Amino acid sequence: MALSTLKARVIAATTEQPPADATVQAVAEDTNGSVPAQLHTSAQAEGDEAADMALSWLEQYGADFTKALPSHIDVKTFLSAVRASLPGLVHCTPASLRQALLTCARFGLVPDGRHAVIKREGKLAVFVPMAQGYVELMYRSGRVGSVHVGMVHEHDEWSYEPTAPSPLDFTHKPRVELSKKERGAPILAYAFCWLTSGVRSQVIVLNREDAEAIRDEYSQAYRRAQESGKADSFWHTDFDKMWAKSALRRLHKVVPMSAELVALAKADEAGDAGEVQIIHAPAEEAHLLAEADEAHERAEASQDPKASRVRPLPRKRSQPRRSTRQSRKGARR
Structure with missing residues (x-):
């Protein structure tokens, strides 16, 4: 059975180092469904131990957080604030946790309980801007x-x-x-x-x-x-x-109103509705957006026992859909 919680995934990620170019899907999602037996045993770790492993897993993607954060917020400061909330998030899917944290980082907010919070909703992690976060973005206007x-x-x-x-x-x-x-x-x-x-x-x-x-x-x-x-x-x-x-x-x-403040309200509403939030974050780059879409799709599929029979969600294409169909017709001819 594939591992679907952060606690299990981080052990897999920290036990065996991923290739240098591995994306979050390669580390966080087990598409083959085969997991070493010892990982099931190790995944029983709770509390601080699990949080430390989760933090080690997140630190592997420090470059993404550094790129997302504004220059006045150091990635170590950001992840230190995350550490306090990790014990309550170890059962979240890795894809949703990474998306929630990237969204938070792109708004330049620290998940310290005052500006923002990362909250667990079932098996999904959700970015929740707090009152002080709205105040911060009002000042930035x-x-x-x-x-x-x-x-x-x-x-x-x-x-x-x-x-x-x-x-x-x-x-x-x-x-x-x-x-x-x-x-x-x-x-x-x-x-x-x-x-x-x-x-x-x-x-x-x-x-x-x-x-x-x-x-x-x-x-x-x-x-x-x-x-x-x-x-x-x-x-x-x-x-x-x-x-x-x-x-x-x-x-x-x-x-x-600033564009950033409008985007924050939209991300807040999306999180409350259980929808992907990262697409509302400012300055989102195409490769991270595509990665977020795919990770969210896989995270949802991992929760569904009938996932193998569920038709996958359409993904964004680099070219118009019509030109893609025309190229396929040409190939058949």
Whole structure:
């Protein structure tokens, strides 16, 4: 039986070094279905040991991460942040983990829990940009001077009067002298920014009911977690963070948009829907895109017991489909 989890694959990759020109498929996907018996035994490693092996496997593709990352982020710093989350990702398919990390790297975000997270969805790894990741990309647009996102608690001092002139339309004075319990539960999430021109943006204000409506309507990950009974989506485990992130997601629609910020929102939505994210990442090169498509196709097939009878997904061609058919007709003649 072919190995389909990262834990098993990394042992295969680190036990026997791949050729210098091997791609991720050659290391991560076992198309022959033959695996040495000792790998099945070794693949039982858990926790830190499995994470260390996974990190060693990822380091073999350091050149790809270096190429994807912006110059101000060192690949060692990036992989060090990845190391902390690897114990929870060892059952993910290698192809999906590499895609998720490449997507994260191409946006110049570090998966440190603040800017981004790599999350497990079944056997797939998913890149999830967090609120601070959206803030980071807003700053990079060059037209945003400062971004403010926060939560109003029950006993905070605040006012919201949309018809009043800016900045008097919204004020918030957190009661920081009180304990968390004394401040009370969060009642509003808000976000706004000051542009470099000195103008303040519209203030986005969401109450809990608004956040729940956004969750119920748009989050497929939440619905999947509900239906499976696992209740392990971020809406289940970190509701307040997703509440604040929703305010930022709405804010980016009313502030100057960069192509990178638009792409981040699309990658975020694709991940929530269980779709390939790397195609939305900026500056994607053709060979990496083709590799991601093929790796995703193989990863899906490895989960399906009827994979041998499933018709493979069409792949992107370098030439128009019509010219390909014409060349085949010519060959038959």
